[in-house]
Amino acid sequence: MENFSYLLHGFEIALQPYHIMLMVMGVLLGLVVGVLPGLGAPNGVSLLIPLTFSMEPVSAIILLASMYWGALFGGSTTSILFNIPGEPSSVATTFDGYPMAQKGQGTRALSLAFFSAGFGALVGVIVITLLSGWAAEFALKFGAPEYFAVYFLAFCAFIGMGSSSPGKTIAALTLGLALSTVGMDTVTGTLRLTYGFDQLLGGISFLVVVIGLFGLGEMLSTVEEGLRFRGSASAIEFGEVLRAARELPRHWATLLRSSAIGVWMGITPGGPTAASFMSYGIAQQASKPGERFGTGRPEGIIAPETADHSAGTCAMLPMLALGVPSSATAAVMMGGLTIWGLNPGPMLFQSQPSFVWGLISSMYVANVIGVILVLATVPLFAALLRIPFSIIAPIIVSICFVGAYTVSSAVFDLWLALLFGIVGYVFNKLRYPLAPLVLAMVLGNKAEHAFQQSMILSDGSLSVFFSNGLVGSIMTIALAVLLLPPALRLLRRGKSVEGAA
Template identity: 60%
Template sequence: MAEFANLFNGFATVLAFQDVNIFGTQMYLPFNVFLMVVGIVLGVIIGVLPGLGGANGVAILLPLTFSMQPTSAVILLSCIYWGALFGGAITSILFNIPGEPWSVATTFDGYPMAQQGRAGEALTAAFTSSFIGAFFAVIMITLLAPMVAAFALRFGAAEKFAVYFLAFASFVGLSKEPPFKTLAAMVIGFALATFGTDHMTGSLRLTFGSQYLLPGFDFLIAVIGLFGIGEILLTMEEGLKFKGKDAKINLRVVLDTWKKLPAYWWTYLRSCLIGCWMGITPAGATPASFMSYGIAKRVSKNGKNFGNGEIEGVIAPETAAHAAGKSALLPMLALGVPGSPTAAVLLGGLLIWGLQPGPTLFTENSEFVWGLIASMYLGNVVGLIIVLTCVPLLAAILRVPFGIIAPIILMFCAVGAYTVRNSFFDVIMMLAFGLLGYLFKKTNYPLAPLVLAMVLGDRAEEAFRQALVGSGGSLGVFFSNGLVSTIMALGFIALFWSVISAGLSRIRGTAPATAG
């Protein structure tokens, strides 16, 4: 198979020793491997700092790479991206603050685990799952690139809407909260997503003449506030307890956790498939993580315990997010369509380095493409080693007393909120969302449907309207061919399945359901 020969050439490119001049010293070393390590470490740092996401991190460092070979540059930048994917989970688990949008679903079970003193276990599971998801995606890219690219081409606006619909349908209807509160929370999310510029008509809506509302509400601001600040307020109310203090902290936790993971092979496989699919279509890592969590909760025999620190609730979203994050690079390389904001920035980089993403990239710049793919394999392994060795260190952060860690978290929340869009108004909104998060938690409005609606809302609306404009207003466009009809049908099944199962459990009696 030609792919394997290419891939081995790619490994050779990555591992090659080069004469390089680093800071005035002439050195002979595998420069690309060096860049890989630097990239992962920087990426983890970027992923940990909320707001300074992968896209920002890559954009900021892009100009620094112009003097490098394109292959070296893209290895550095893509490793930052992998690092950020790993890093996003850290703050989700430790402080309930998702460092990246796709780690929101990781907080649902990761944070409860940390509170029960199982932070090390949650981190290990998250990192390992990330690794498996990413590795699966890379194998798929290696073997199926042309086929997958052709599949991605079949996704027009209607198909995209169907994918968002399916992602949403798989997640809703899962909360234990009162149904009308769930509905209200979900609709608030959709409504928040519509503020600002309407991308379809270019006109403004719901800005009420205010300049501050022009950009709308950013998903990350809402998440930092609702989850991060809200959690600090709850902790204060409960009297300054951070429960992770007596966690056992040593490297054994990694091995102990690994022993548990093989039992979840089916969760892994399912999450990998969901992730790859969502990464290619391209819906992205965030919907993938929610969808995977939702499905896992439904089909798992421990489903009732999701949300209380179930390890499967960490595995499912993390695996899917990373499978999606990696496979999102494929449409970028093969079609020039970024599957994620970070991929968009990388795409800009490719153009500046004089590489044309698209069908010809694989043949014309095969050294570059296979070098990049090889670096995904190696970067993943390097990344896993780096982050796993940090697990005890990270878990130890929870030993820092609340009086010190709380203001530092607050500072990073403020920094994160500001850097998302360089807007001071966002910092104020962060606090507003924080208070809202506290009140919603106390009054039983679920936050998860709200954030999911917010992240999917505007894109789903856009795809919906694009499809309708194209069809001249006929809803038939959502059932106009086999692909879109199948996805829509799956979506409806997922949607009504939850209604049916909720109905069934009510008939059987609700009391045992909430006991777990």
């Protein structure tokens, strides 16, 4: 009840006209940031922080948080319409969002994405409101072995339960893991896979890779087919938005499961990107036989978007309660708190209740504002599909290269984007999955660091991954997910051979 009274006081702060205006401005700015690949929410928030120095801390954090929500929404738009992820966490949305748009259902795809994103964010805020104390204690139980076990589970799920052949999945994962190791090892200081290029000392940017793989790779495939947009344009009907709203409750299991995954990955430092991939993979395995993901399945949009937004919202909790940011944007916001003279941690809830609960209340309001604004713009975004592809293709290519250059203002990144565009084209032609490659790039560095730290803690003994109930359970599930599906396939194949004989 104490939290409820604090929340009501927070709504008094959040519902002030000045703060509502800040929320609208923040969401609109975030939409622009999210639509432009390469800029991203962390960079957008960083650029906005200097403008908040003269503002009250609660007003400043409301503006920054609203921009964050808008960026998450905006990243889905280009993912669905043009196969260009505006945000790293929007990569998984391309797998079914873009095929649905190609079928002339761009409005439906965008509406499903935005409604499910709003649901995921709402669940995240409710968790922050109700379980702040418990969630902070749970996050403290995660050490290096537990983090590695979670990443290992994600890899095993793609190999054992993916729709592609295990061999192709392992090949894609291996390439992604190799790319994640490029640069200087932060533990030993040795250089790896740089081949004499000084530009690779800091590693290969994930955003440059996904811009090349998805944006430029798709352009190359389309050019091969004769500069024709592969699919019909979407009808500009707001009624399609309402039909998508009625359709969403039918996928309640996907919504709840993906929200839970997002909450977990947001509280622990998994992050929205890992949450969206994990949710997509689990939704794929939970689907009925014959339902092919990657062809425009609604669940393929709902699952990653719900997990992405619930994780992005819950990432605020460890930042506020523990002073431990679990995402890049949360880290930038934590830097803003210190600039404003606030110290994130357990005492922040006691010393600055108006600030904390004003922020939490603003999340409810900003989420509603964000959903309304993006749904109002769905017909406008869908209308872009009616532009002739010969006109819009050069614009898309320009956006890709501008986004790649924006990452670190390096010409070398433009060549890398082009190279990975060719890689994406080849993968599509040979029917190799891109999702495992991207997942390995996202988690490879984190998994390596967690493994190294685990080995240091245990003097090189692998038994550390079964040293307690939490890490042992996660590792057991991972091994089961890896080994059981192929074993069951072999068993069924043996029975079919016996039946034929």
